[in-house]
Amino acid sequence: MKRAFVTGITGQDGSYLAELLLEKGYEVHGLVRRSSLLNRSRIDHLHDDARLHLHYGDLTDGVSLVNLVRMIEPHEVYNLGAMSHVKVSFEMPDYTASTNAIGTLRLLEAIHAARLECRFYQASTSEMFGSTPPPQDEQSTFHPRSPYGSSKLQAHWVTINYREAYGMFAVSGILFNHESPRRGENFVTRKITKAVAAIEAGIQDHVELGNLDAVRDWGYAPEYVEGMWRMLQQDEPDDYVLATGVGHTVRDFCAAAFEHAGLRWEDHVKHNESFERPAEVDALIGNASKAHGALGWRAETHALDLARLMVDADRGDVSRLLGG
Incomplete structure (x- = not known):
């Protein structure tokens, strides 16, 4: 049974990804931030599945990430956890950078230090393009216009750096806006x-x-988490735009x-x-032609x-x- 470790599992994308992975027979481990109030409504319906395991931790706490990675020994890691609200990132720039940028670095380093042969997915974002004119694809220039976009760009490049420096199977999905009732x-x-x-x-x-x-460019979140999974099933790691166009x-x-x-x-x-x-x-507005051809993925x-x-x-x- 494959084991997956998902940060941000209680969020929109994390909940849909957890469903998808459980349907595919995975054992799923999720990272949950400790708070005085439970915020797990999006995954409550999965509570009785014995293959789902939730762990307290935080992307701002490197020790918790090291310990969890060593304990779980995942085959696949999906880094979806983030301070994801663009407007709020202007009000909380330090926290945004620590969670999104340095948090990704902490997680990658935890995997590298454990010498795990796992596959890593980084949730990149169209906000990295910022003021670059559309349509935007994998070769477009990045010009973020917010602390959120800037922090995600650092996370994007550090993912590429760990792929090139250490031979890690690390990919970035540059996802355009995707929504749902969650x-x-x-x-x-x-x-x-x-x-x-x-x-x-x-x-x-x-x-x-x-x-x-x-x-x-708004798409439907359940379709986009399918694209995330497909990126980690390829023979070689690469980066892909997912968008409706x-x-x-x-x-x-x-x-x-x-x-x-x-x-x-x-x-x-x-x-x-x-x-x-x-x-x-x-x-x-994204151009997902590369994902169409390489992954067989298309927004519906x-x-x-x-x-x-x-x-x-x-x-x-x-x-x-x-x-x-």
């Missing part, structure tokens, strides 16, 4: 779809958003979500400049269908909340 409520897509469900039910009247003109504005996503509930977004969306970034990323769900899918899920949550 997306955190402070991310713009989920903020929109959750608001649509609440407004339709009469619970709230409006939602406040920042830049409606930002263009993003289609860009939409935040306004487009809003319109699709509200229209699905029979509402006009213009009646319920208010602008709040406090939600805008100090340095904006205008347009991220695009932004506007995703908006409707997420609205339906949030409608269900509201109905349960109201006792429907």
